[in-house]
Amino acid sequence: MARKIHPVILCGGSGTRLWPLSRKSFPKQFALTRGGVSLFQSTVQRLTGAGMARPLAVTASEFRFMVAEQMRGTGDILIEPEGRNTAPAIAAAALYLEERASGALMLIAPSDHEIADGEGFMEAVRAAIPAADAGQIVTFGIKPDRAETGYGWLEVDPLAADAGPRTLRCFIEKPTAEAAEAMLASGGYLWNAGIFLATTDAVIEAFERYAPDILAQARVALQDARHDLEFLRLAKGPWARMPDISVDYAVMEKAENLVVMPYRGAWSDLGNWDAVWRSGGAGTVTEGPVTALDCAGSLLRAEVPGQELVGIGLEDMVVVAMPDAVLVAPRARAQEVKAAVEALKAKGAAQAEEAARDYRPWGWGERLATGGRFQVKRIVVKPGGALSLQSHHHRAEHWIVVEGTARVQIGDQVKLVSENESVYIPLGAMHRLENPGKMPLTLIEVQTGSYLGEDDITRYEDIYAREPGE
């Protein structure tokens, strides 16, 4: 029986290229869903099953509860104190696995790419096991179908046997249009998908040779790591001394034992709205309540229930409507959303980085309306979820339970509040909200007061051990 493969899923990144769907506080791997399944979840699903060991997710502190919820206890979670690109994260993951399963095969994968044929991809992975077992680092190369200038390319030995990994000649950074055309025509080039299969030994050895400082700091970060609930937090001190560098640049481009396993199936990095449009089948791609009249080459995504998106005569446009922001741009300029996010940041607009829906370990909250001295929110608490025991200096709250059952503590009193019942939390009162039931609890919260900021909160107890301000 073949050895198990240990998936290492990198999910700490947070880009703005899919804004307004993806935000710093709620990035693409969690925000982009298809049929209710996020990219992160479908990555976990793809890397789960026969022949696969328990996955290891490496993420940022602010995403830990999302990762935990979406993995539902089926994996380990390593927390990077700060984002440092892929090299430090992979070094720490290799050392973590080495401790627990010396010499294990690790499959390092981003969590924000799309691979339609997961089973076909896993076949390519399995076909690469002998090479990895032989000490090579296998990277997966996607067969290109267009002269894409946004990706890195890999030049491979065209004479190699078709079934197995090929010798890598060199890495090509994002090419010019001309160079990309030439590479596409030649057939000897593949796209670099940033997915690697290798033994922990091979990875650690490569770091030892080409990035020994990173490996050394990662070792300390892991030695001094701290358990926090189900998470393992890498130590801040050594992490702060890490360079911000990709594994390609720090290690892989220099490694002599790198080989490329071709993968012929569909793959997308969903790196901008143009890529999302393409992965949706090109043509007129719609999602949500959309009416598209005589449109072509356009992506229309309506993510606000009850807000119909109507496009007339659109050609090669992208329109994305979220509760707190609508983006409209020619598809060819979709990558400029970065500039828009910067402009919003300069304006002080919360939409630049924060999502309309505020995800918390207990569930989520969403603002429905705001007035001078009031605010209305929808709050959804998952089964077993509990908000911290808290109080507010400047606001009172009315809660009306509309779905499920709440256990509410106010002062020393605890009571159950069921559907169609309401409860009042006076200003200053210590209170806690929990969902003791088996189905989600939805309540409408009406806040009234002179100051309604999220920071008017005093926490007394918290089952999620959150830090102040979190």
Add this chain to the structure above:
Amino acid sequence: MARKIHPVILCGGSGTRLWPLSRKSFPKQFALTRGGVSLFQSTVQRLTGAGMARPLAVTASEFRFMVAEQMRGTGDILIEPEGRNTAPAIAAAALYLEERASGALMLIAPSDHEIADGEGFMEAVRAAIPAADAGQIVTFGIKPDRAETGYGWLEVDPLAADAGPRTLRCFIEKPTAEAAEAMLASGGYLWNAGIFLATTDAVIEAFERYAPDILAQARVALQDARHDLEFLRLAKGPWARMPDISVDYAVMEKAENLVVMPYRGAWSDLGNWDAVWRSGGAGTVTEGPVTALDCAGSLLRAEVPGQELVGIGLEDMVVVAMPDAVLVAPRARAQEVKAAVEALKAKGAAQAEEAARDYRPWGWGERLATGGRFQVKRIVVKPGGALSLQSHHHRAEHWIVVEGTARVQIGDQVKLVSENESVYIPLGAMHRLENPGKMPLTLIEVQTGSYLGEDDITRYEDIYAREPGE
């Protein structure tokens, strides 16, 4: 002292060309605002002041409370039982004025056009009084600044003196682009603005001669009219026998005593989004929370508080975001919104005809969120406003007052509910909500139940004398 002018303001129309801002239930003259003032209001303001008599508004039953509120008792309101275009409405208005001020000067004006320099326009009106007093019907002709194919044109005598009305040679229906170019170049043509100054005698005489049936039915409709609160409802029977016809077609194009008073100032019929863009100064025209990066020739209107509209690289586009619909189209295709509205109607989407904000005589309501068995609304009751005494078979309601004070009757009990207080209306309970205060009352209503349609209402009393289903 010159005789007073009686303004007749036509405000019963309801087009879809400015959808999604303008809806059948809330048309352009009320929906399009600048600085909080609607087109209807600014028409009333323009036609109010020295030399002007009390205005007469002619509108549809469904808009009567909007008109009453926006005129605030400063005018009379005549209600057309059904929309029949302008000829029947003008005939009824002429007879109405003739009864009350025989031989009065009447100024007939649409309520959905924009005239930036109201004072300048009124000067042109005053300069036309001698001609009207002499028995002529004066129509106002706008000096064209482009070869517009969407308007009707007037050919006038180019040799006439510049200061007064000119002889009309003929009406030209919406011309071809070529014809429009030729007319613009010639200088002898003006746009037909559909505004008329004449004595009631002259108007009645013209109808007598060219549309005697309309005049006869209008006479009966007025004789059998019924007072309803502050409104005068024209009788349905004779109105149903009216043809659906414009005053131009029925009367004015045939009248021999028609003269044209030129008006050189800016005017727009705001007939589609392209016209709104133009009247906004062309270039990049924005309204509301908009971030426009490198845009040109585009209209970006964001009408949802908290939903930022971001446009990147837009050229000659129109984007209009409302709470329940977003429209995106090239400006040149803005007139195709009609087809979009038809498509939505075919889908059964409420957005086709109904506005997100539901205006009622007592104020307005707006849906904030909807779930399986609940619905959240914001309800604003104006000072003195009162909802009907009512009950529901399928829902209970929680009301939380967030601004102002409510007087609430539940069964036989009446109580005051002030800011930050809540009240519960059990399923089946007879109840009434009033605003007894001097400032608007805002409350958040949370409905729970198995059926949440507006038609689950039994009315027992209504100070607005509304009919069932209204």
